[in-house]
Amino acid sequence: MTPFSYSRVADDKAAVAAVSGENAKFLGGGTNLVDLMKHEIERPETLVDVSRLPHEEIEKTKDGIRIGAAVTNSALAADPVVREKYPLLSTALLSGATQQLRNRATTGGNFLQRTRCQYFYDTQRACNKREPGSGCDAIGGLNRFHAILGASENCIAVHPSDMAVAMVTLGADIETVLPQGGVRTIPADALHRLPGDTPHIDHQLAQGELITHVVLHKAPEFQMYRKVRDRSSYAFAVVSIGIAFDLLEGHFLKIRIGLGGVAHKPWRAARAEEVLEGKAPSRALFEKAADAELAEAKGQGDNDFKIPLMRRLIVASLMEMTEKQEKAA
Amino acid sequence: MSEHEFKGLIGQPLDRVEGPLKVSGRATYAADWRGDKPHLIGFIVESPVAKGRITSIDTRAAEACEGVKAVVTHENAPKQIPFGERAKGGRFAQSHAMMRTNEVRHLGYPVALVVADTLEQARHAASLVKVEIAAEEGVFDPETHEDEAVKPDELDGSPEVDTETGDFEAEYEKAAHRVEGEFHTPHQHAAAMEPHATVAEWDGDKLTVHMSIQILGDGRKAFANTFDIDPQDVRIVSPYIGGGFGSKLGVHNEAILAAHGAKLTGRPVRIAQHRRNVFSNGPNRPPHRQRLKLGADANGKIVAIDHDVLSIMARDYPFAEAAASPTRGSYATKAMRTKHRVVEGDIPKADSMRAPGEAVGTLTFESMIDELAHSCGVDPVEFRVRNEPEKDPHSGKPFSTRKMRRCLQEGAEKFGWKGPVSRREGDWLIGHGMAAAIRPNLMQKAEAEIELSTDGHVTVRLDMTDIGTGTYTILTQIAAETMGVAPEYVTVKLGDTDFPETCGSGGSFGAGSTGTAVFEAAKALKEDLLKRAAKADSEWKGANSKELRIDGANIALGNRSLPIAQLGDGSGGISAKGAAKPGKEYKTMAQYSYGAQFAEVAVDAVTGEIRLRRLTGVFDAGRILNEKTARSQLMGGMIFGIGAALMEESLMDLRYGAFMNRDLAEYHIAVNRDVPRLDVHMIEGFDENSNPLGSKGIGELGICGAGPAIANAVFAATGHRVRKYPIHMEDLMDALPPIGG
Known part of the structure; x- marks a missing residue:
């Protein structure tokens, strides 16, 4: 662990000012960052603790809720409004990590957790994300957990968050404070980026830009989140899926699908959405949507199975949801 | 009586x-111990390559760090006897020399030890040690080096490396039912809650170590043989141990290193391996390739058994796991052949992990027996009862006590066994499977x-x-x-x-x-x-x-x-x-503990995810010395079996000889939610040939047979045999029904 300074700040302004320089980082729950620091994967010289900033409230808005970035994963999952209106989010949160980790992990920090690629974690192996230009040992190595969509020749890592997949599926907006002052709003599906030539950059936040809130809009009527994993708790997703939609006269309206465990970012299945939007549910349609989404999917060897698995999951999940809805109707 | x-x-x-x-x-575990003198903390610098020679090592930056008291390398390490020498007393007592020369023995091998006032200081300084290694090509995988395989001098727990009774080829040829298969089991790590930890202190030539170790007597010899001192000058204290499972039978790397650090600084030195250390500086269960051929006659009687095992052994550390051990004692047969070969490799110490031999041996053998029962059209419980031996199939010796039949029959009753049930419940494919458990009883x-x-x-x-x-x-x-x-x-x-x-x-x-x-x-x-x-x-x-x-x-x-x-x-x-x-009964009789395990699994018809629903085990371990701790031992073993069947594997990148999933987020063991209610039953007994108390070994029995019972249930659920462990969802992808089907 590299020596670092630690400080707490009074407000957002002080926080962004303190982290605007190189090698400074915000500390939320620390459930990921501190581990990474111990193993010298992250080597910040300055840590600014933002977990005590006044962002621990969940407020009701006109059509949804506004979640403070310091709200813990446990608190968010247990929130009565979240459970009632956004069960997809609550399910996703509860499927992640363990109770102890969720008690510490924050909403803002969850978005910014780093990949679990084993080569990223092993400082003795080549990883472009950890050490730009060093290469990628996951390619041609152990890559069962790796990306099938949007990967590059430089990086095939996946984003590990369940919560972020849920937020993308729900069309959440992320509010930030900028280091130079001012605020901006970023759609959740635009926060993270694909690896391309710069896999060391996970997201589009500027140095020192602080997530303060996450806004959820009108809750879709039908929602689901499903995580596929190797054991029934405390396991990262092999793949996962979030689906949210309304129905208008038996046709999909504003359908959104988020996929986890398949890409460098929580993957918005825009191609599948396009196939489904405005159409009446049918098995053939679901298969067409899954095929459209996975048309360019590419396996790396160990993870080849994720392509048929994801296809099965998309089709089965849509069938289950629409069957449930039909039964209810 | x-x-x-x-x-x-x-x-x-x-x-x-x-x-x-x-x-x-x-309870003062090893790393909790505090003596009169304040101790220093050691932190290990691991080699990034698996095999080679250190050509230069620069410790100046580390030594200049605040709080650093010493940096131990091969250049200043205390005098030692070469690693692997003085092996007469066995691998636990042999020299465990560390950093004696510039040789790197495996990936993660300690190339330096930084000793400082605090853990943070030591850890930071360790990151500043610069080492250059002339890397050599290493051997990491037994199968690609099979041509270098040798017959080990002996197996762990058995002097007989190969056995042959009857004429296998002739009986197999004549058999009405024949099955064969090639299985793979992975490296595993015991991953005990308490990592390997040691506090070492020298007083002249006298060494005192507070450490986490299972066998003190051999450990004492290991220090004596490593440092060329009198065993009487070594004191080991180990009152509490946070899980061993074989991984702490002997001394491991941090123990010798702590002694090095203490020697150089003149102060007590404490090293607690961190979790990633444990995967390279603690021992592992080696991977196995097992080939099995079984034959039965038209009446469902086994006539031929062939079990061929290939594994890997760490260089100069003689441990060859007896994977065919359960095969030798399980069923009556006209002919049986067992064989073990190992390749010497450049890997961290391969060593005992809970039920060495039986854990991986029953996984494959009991899976193959299930296949043979199916081929014969006989219920798997009935098949096993029908093939119960009257005397030890390999040695021909009488059994001390053997209640395998009762285990099978009571297990079937308690579980509600109605054959290898296969049914569908919504999106779940349900299957029932069972397996026998056997483990040598030792004294x-x-x-x-x-x-x-x-x-x-x-x-x-x-x-x-x-x-x-x-x-x-x-x-x-x-x-x-x-x-x-x-x-x-x-x-x-x-x-x-x-x-x-x-x-x-x-x-x-x-x-x-x-x-x-x-x-x-x-x-x-x-x-x-x-x-x-x-x-x-x-x-x-x-x-x-x-x-x-x-x-x-x-x-x-x-x-x-x-x-x-x-x-x-x-x-x-x-x-x-x-x-x-051990009494003469250990020479004249075949001594084992027994059991039978029954599993119900559910396989997700969409994804292939496998979840255990219930597991019933009935065991014969002679007299039970404490009903509660015995039950806990059996349950713990059964949970290990769940892990072996469905989760546990240390993944090695064979390009580098590097274990890659070196923490408990990535190395999966069964968590609470993976463990359904376990039904544990013990058959009351008293084995008067075992010892005066009438007890038999119980600590490893529960793992035996648990894994294959689960695998056999997966077969019942999906109709698909998977011949590798752990079984993952992707292994079942082609066996799943169509969506909505």
Whole structure:
């Protein structure tokens, strides 16, 4: 662990000012960052603790809720409004990590957790994300957990968050404070980026830009989140899926699908959405949507199975949801 | 038998006597120990390559760091005997030299040890050590180097590397039903909750280590053989151990390194391996490729068995796992052939992990037996009953006791076995499977000392360890019942080489061997007390020592009583010693513990995710010494079996010889939610050929057969045989029904 300074700040302004320089980082729950620091994967010289900033409230808005970035994963999952209106989010949160980790992990920090690629974690192996230009040992190595969509020749890592997949599926907006002052709003599906030539950059936040809130809009009527994993708790997703939609006269309206465990970012299945939007549910349609989404999917060897698995999951999940809805109707 | 009445304390579900200490954080594990002198902290710098020679090492930046007291490398490490030498006493006692030369032995091998005032200082300075290594090509995988495979000198737990009875080829050729398969099992790590940890301190040539180790006697020899000192000058203290599972049988890398650090600084040095260290500086279970061929006649009687095993062994560390061991003792057959080969590799020490041999052997063999039963069209339980041997299939010796039939039949009854059921419940494919469990019952040498103080308190001392199994408790029960005193008046002291030497914990032999030593010591003490009583008062002459009891500060027998203070020489308590060793029954008889396990699994029809729904195990482990701790042992073993079937694997990148999933987020063991209600049943018994207590080994029995029962249930659920472990969802992808189908 590299020596670092630690400080707490009074407000957002002080926080962004303190982290605007190189090698400074915000500390939320620390459930990921501190581990990474111990193993010298992250080597910040300055840590600014933002977990005590006044962002621990969940407020009701006109059509949804506004979640403070310091709200813990446990608190968010247990929130009565979240459970009632956004069960997809609550399910996703509860499927992640363990109770102890969720008690510490924050909403803002969850978005910014780093990949679990084993080569990223092993400082003795080549990883472009950890050490730009060093290469990628996951390619041609152990890559069962790796990306099938949007990967590059430089990086095939996946984003590990369940919560972020849920937020993308729900069309959440992320509010930030900028280091130079001012605020901006970023759609959740635009926060993270694909690896391309710069896999060391996970997201589009500027140095020192602080997530303060996450806004959820009108809750879709039908929602689901499903995580596929190797054991029934405390396991990262092999793949996962979030689906949210309304129905208008038996046709999909504003359908959104988020996929986890398949890409460098929580993957918005825009191609599948396009196939489904405005159409009446049918098995053939679901298969067409899954095929459209996975048309360019590419396996790396160990993870080849994720392509048929994801296809099965998309089709089965849509069938289950629409069957449930039909039964209810 | 009257001597062994099934009443009294032995067998009772007594709570762990050290439980309150553990749950209140007062049990001093190795890294908790604090001596008079403040200790320093050591941090290991691991090699990034698996094989090679260090060409240069620059420690200046590390040495310049605040708090750093020393950096140990091969250039300044204390004098040692070469690694692997003095191996006569076995691998645990051989030299475990570290950094003796510039040689790198495996990936993660310590190339430097930074010793500093605090962990943070040591850890940071360690990152500044610059090392250059001339890398050489290493051997990491037995299969690609099969042409270099050799017959090991011996197997772990068995001198017979290969066996052959009858004419396999002829019988297999004639067999009406033939099945064959090639299986793969992975590297595993025991991943004990407490990592390997040591505090070492030198006083001249005398070394004291507080460490987490299962067998102290061999550990003491290992230090002596490494540093070329007298074993009597080594003291090991290990009162509490946070899980061993074989991974702490001997000394591991941090222990030798702590001694190096202490030597160089003149201060006590503590090293607790961090979790990633454990995967390279602790031992692993080696991977196996197993080829099996089984034949049965038209009546469903097994006629031919062939079990061929290939594995890997760390260079200069002779451990070859006897994966075909369960095969040799399970079923009657006309012909049987077993064979083990190993490739020497450049990997961290491959060593025992819970039920070495049987854990991986039953995984494959019992899976293949299931396949043969199906091929014969016979129910798997009936098939096993039908093939029960009358004598040991390999040696031809009689069994000491064997209640396998009862295990199978009672297991079937308790589980509600109706054959390998296969049904669908919504999106779940349900399957039932079962397997037999077998594990050799061993006995080793052990000594114990027992002392009765004048106030009637009994103290037992021996260098046995309690690795979480309940040793303190069962030894308390044995001492209390035998002495005729309530357990509150007994103190058991373990884990110190100053106490009489025992076999330690391992191979499921600890309870029987050391329990017998305590039992014998207590008996001897009572006889001595009676002799003394008869001297003091002739009325005591001819009394039966078995009826003697301790009553406060007196010995008592019937309505007679005498103060203990009058029996001694006035210098304090009265003590006696007892010893245990394997009897001739271990030569003339085949000794095993047995069991049968039944599993219900659910496979997700969409994704192939496998979830265990219930697991029932019925076991024959002779006399149960403590119903509660025995049950916990069996449950723990069964949970290990769940992991072996569905989760546990240390993934090695064979390009580098590097374990990649070196933490407990990535190395999956079964978590609470993966463990359904476990039904554990023990068949009451008493094996008079095993030891005077009538017990048989239990610590590893539960893992045996649990994994294959699950795998066989997966087959029932999906119709698909998977011949690799752990079984993952992708292995079933092609066997799943179409969506909505």
